[in-house]
Every structure is written in C-alpha cells, then in structure tokens.
Amino acid sequence: MSGIRSILQRRTGRDFRAWNAFIDKQVGGALARGSLWSLFVVSGLSIFREGAETAIFYVGMSPSIDPMQMLLGIAAVLLGILALLMIKYSVKLPLRPFFLTSSAFIYLLVFRFIGESIHSLQVATWVPAHSISRSISVNVLGIYPTLETVIPQAALLVYLLIRYRSVFIIGAPREGTAKTSLK
Numbered sequence: 001m002s003g004i005r006s007i008l009q010r011r012t013g014r015d016f017r018a019w020n021a022f023i024d025k026q027v028g029g030a031l032a033r034g035s036l037w038s039l040f041v042v043s044g045l046s047i048f049r050e051g052a053e054t055a056i057f058y059v060g061m062s063p064s065i066d067p068m069q070m071l072l073g074i075a076a077v078l079l080g081i082l083a084l085l086m087i088k089y090s091v092k093l094p095l096r097p098f099f100l101t102s103s104a105f106i107y108l109l110v111f112r113f114i115g116e117s118i119h120s121l122q123v124a125t126w127v128p129a130h131s132i133s134r135s136i137s138v139n140v141l142g143i144y145p146t147l148e149t150v151i152p153q154a155a156l157l158v159y160l161l162i163r164y165r166s167v168f169i170i171g172a173p174r175e176g177t178a179k180t181s182l183k
Contacts, residue, residue: 023045023046066139069140079102079105086098107156107160110156111141111153111156111157112140112141113142114142114149114153115142115143115144115153116142118146118152119142119144122146122148122149127148129146129148130148131145131146132150
C-alpha cells in the first residue's frame with residue numbers, strides 16, 4: 001500500500017501525513033468527548049479509505065491476473081462471506097467438513113506459496129536453480145522443475161501425510177480432548 005500511496009502522492013501532490021493527522025485529531029476529539037458514535041464513524045471512514053485504495057489497486061492489476069488465480073481469489077472471498085453469514089445468522093452448517101475443507105484450501109495455498117516464493121527468488125538470482133530433467137511445471141500449483149522448489153513442497157506433503165495418518169487413521173487424541181476423572 002505504501003507504493004500506491006507514494007504514486008498517488010506524486011501525482012496529486014497531496015501529503016498523506018495530513019490524512020493521518022486528521023484521523024488522529026478526530027479520534028482524539030471523539031475520545032475526549034466520550035462519544036462512541038463519533039469514534040465509530042471515524043474508524044469506519046478510515047477503514048473505508050483503506051478498502052477503497054485496495055479496490056483501486058486490484059482493479060488496476062486485474063488485466064494482468066491469470067483467470068485461474070482470479071477464480072481462486074473470488075472463491076476465497078465467497079468463503080469469507082460464508083463465514084460472516086455463519087457468524088451473523090448462526091447458520092447450521094456441518095462445521096467439521098467446513099473446517100476440513102478450509103484447512104485443505106489453506107494447505108494448498110501454503111504448498112503453492114512455497115513453490116512461487118522460491119521460484120521468484122530463483123528468477124531474481126538470489127537462490128540457485130538446479131533443474132530436474134524430464135519433469136513438468138504446473139504454475140497454478142506453484143510446481144517448478146527445480147530441486148529448490150520440489151524438496152520443500154515434498155517435505156510439506158510428507159508432513160501432511162504423517163498428520164493425516166496420526167489423526168484420521170490411528171486416531172491420535174487431539175489437544176483439549178483428554179479425559180479427566182473427577183474423583
């Protein structure tokens with residue numbers, strides 16, 4: 001966000017420190033008066049401004065986003081909306097499948113982020129790249145044919161398989177589920 005701010009500052013000539021000073025002054029005034037509504041409005045205005053900056057950033061960036069990545073982002077937003085609806089309206093969803101699906105999605109993102117991050121460091125020549133012969137590259141999953149990307153991703157998969165085996169197959173007790181006697 002600081003990059004966007006500096007670009008906007010250069011183009012418009014506005015000083016964003018003035019915005020921060022304005023918000024600080026309004027919050028101080030609301031706290032001095034003891035007015036929760038004023039504090040609520042100032043907080044909402046500040047959050048709205050940050051959201052608008054983010055939206056403008058994404059709209060400008062959207063032509064260069066891969067359609068599959070755009071769909072994954074939309075899916076994440078829909079999951080967030082579903083979570084808010086669950087909280088607000090106490091919708092009775094099966095929580096275990098919901099959180100298992102969410103956890104799987106998070107681990108998929110971790111898997112992808114590992115590959116993408118290391119690949120970016122390799123492109124920047126900060127990390128060496130040792131190619132693997134006769135292997136494929138799956139950009140959507142962050143799989144690249146180098147040892148530096150495949151080894152950490154394989155380690156994550158081994159960890160997940162061990163956790164899956166210990167929790168679902170063997171039935172290892174989870175935290176907070178130990179039985180206690182009241183004698």
